[in-house]
Amino acid sequence: MKRFLASTFDQFRLLNRPARLFLQAIFFDGLLFSGFNLFFNLYIIEAGFDRDFLGLVNAAPSISALLLGVPMGLLSDRIGRKRAMLAGFTIANFAIIGTLLTRSEAAIIVLAFIWGAAGQLYFLSHAPFMMKASDDKSRDILFSFSFGMFPLSSTLGSFLAGYLPGLFREFSGVASSAGAYQAALLVCVTASFVALIPLALIRDVESAPAQEKAGGTADRPPLRKALFRPLTLKLSLPNLAIGLGAAILVPYFNIFFVERYGMSDSALGILFGAGSLITGIGCIIGPRLVGGLGGKIRTVVIGQAISLFFLLAIGFSPWPWLAMAGFLVRGALMNMVAPFFDAYALERTDEAEHGTVNSIRNLAWNVGWAVGPYISGVVQQHYGFSPLFVGTAVLYAIAIALTWFFFRPKAGCNPPPVPVLDVVT
Numbered sequence: 001m002k003r004f005l006a007s008t009f010d011q012f013r014l015l016n017r018p019a020r021l022f023l024q025a026i027f028f029d030g031l032l033f034s035g036f037n038l039f040f041n042l043y044i045i046e047a048g049f050d051r052d053f054l055g056l057v058n059a060a061p062s063i064s065a066l067l068l069g070v071p072m073g074l075l076s077d078r079i080g081r082k083r084a085m086l087a088g089f090t091i092a093n094f095a096i097i098g099t100l101l102t103r104s105e106a107a108i109i110v111l112a113f114i115w116g117a118a119g120q121l122y123f124l125s126h127a128p129f130m131m132k133a134s135d136d137k138s139r140d141i142l143f144s145f146s147f148g149m150f151p152l153s154s155t156l157g158s159f160l161a162g163y164l165p166g167l168f169r170e171f172s173g174v175a176s177s178a179g180a181y182q183a184a185l186l187v188c189v190t191a192s193f194v195a196l197i198p199l200a201l202i203r204d205v206e207s208a209p210a211q212e213k214a215g216g217t218a219d220r221p222p223l224r225k226a227l228f229r230p231l232t233l234k235l236s237l238p239n240l241a242i243g244l245g246a247a248i249l250v251p252y253f254n255i256f257f258v259e260r261y262g263m264s265d266s267a268l269g270i271l272f273g274a275g276s277l278i279t280g281i282g283c284i285i286g287p288r289l290v291g292g293l294g295g296k297i298r299t300v301v302i303g304q305a306i307s308l309f310f311l312l313a314i315g316f317s318p319w320p321w322l323a324m325a326g327f328l329v330r331g332a333l334m335n336m337v338a339p340f341f342d343a344y345a346l347e348r349t350d351e352a353e354h355g356t357v358n359s360i361r362n363l364a365w366n367v368g369w370a371v372g373p374y375i376s377g378v379v380q381q382h383y384g385f386s387p388l389f390v391g392t393a394v395l396y397a398i399a400i401a402l403t404w405f406f407f408r409p410k411a412g413c414n415p416p417p418v419p420v421l422d423v424v425t
Helices: 002-013 017-046 051-079 081-101 105-123 126-132 139-161 164-171 177-201 223-227 230-247 250-261 265-285 287-292 296-316 320-347 351-383 386-407
Strands: none
Touching: 017 051, 017 081, 017 126, 017 139, 017 177, 017 250, 017 265, 051 081, 051 105, 051 230, 051 351, 081 105, 081 126, 081 177, 105 351, 126 139, 126 320, 126 351, 139 177, 139 265, 139 320, 164 177, 164 265, 230 250, 230 351, 230 386, 250 265, 250 296, 250 320, 250 351, 265 320, 296 320, 296 386, 320 351, 351 386
């Protein structure tokens, strides 16, 4: 353990100041926002809304991202990553607070739509920012740390948030479960504004467009050209399959464990906290696997393929302990390898198109999330969770096959990474 911590610290030291501040923002975001992921679905149900409406609420941000994701990516390219992250995070949080304060179904859907658009502006800026804030030696480390930082901080956040509803019932006179969940959610979302502090301290890594820096005046490649380039489509299709598979199941793991095993709020918080801890550790270990497993693509395919067995264990195990173990390992494997495919996608893409290509890949992801949550709500209402586990496993398997078919390593065909501009520290 001592050697592992020392090695991790040495990796962290390779990162520059903008990268470290970015990771601090991710840490605060995960620590303080984890309660939202834990209790939002339960709040909607306890507040008297049916599951069909829950599906619509979960789908609304993704429908918004589907419609506005590419414009948000282009806006991020235009205004710079720092401004985009600050604006997106702030607007999204205020929209989420609005959904918690209103009981109007129409208003909740509209606000969810707004938070989806603003959230895209925030999240779509992450990967291009990290490409600018890293070089060949530190890129895998930064991408993996960014994926690992959120779940690691969520470990503590989920554990603490699990006790908030009970505390509000006991000490604040909140009688209903809906009121306790609402109070806990408002505390978590409001506190998460702290994440804006390290973001504001970043000296923006944006510089003149690559063409201008080189002395040219060429315009950015048009959206249509990037959209219909075969490489962009190949990079997006696995996202489409995984996005749909995740959308029909992953947001409802909390409901599954509560209904199947009668978990209490605190036990649910401990389970999700443990899942976040293992996922975070896996993401930090991940960069060491790339070389041993033969590169990014092999690492992604092997990790995702193994995770399928644990996914099915969650849904069909007769023993609670095995379902919980499957939940912990599945999440770690899927999230551990995800940053490698993101980094690979941007390494294969021209720097001037990073925001555009990243938004197109997220658009493919959000196609699934636009329809998946509603489909899931209908299936849960009539057939339970079993068909959803099977459907997710099939879609993940399709994504794995596409990734390997399109990008399997070939001898002598390793493309050189796109050069990264120096970062002002």
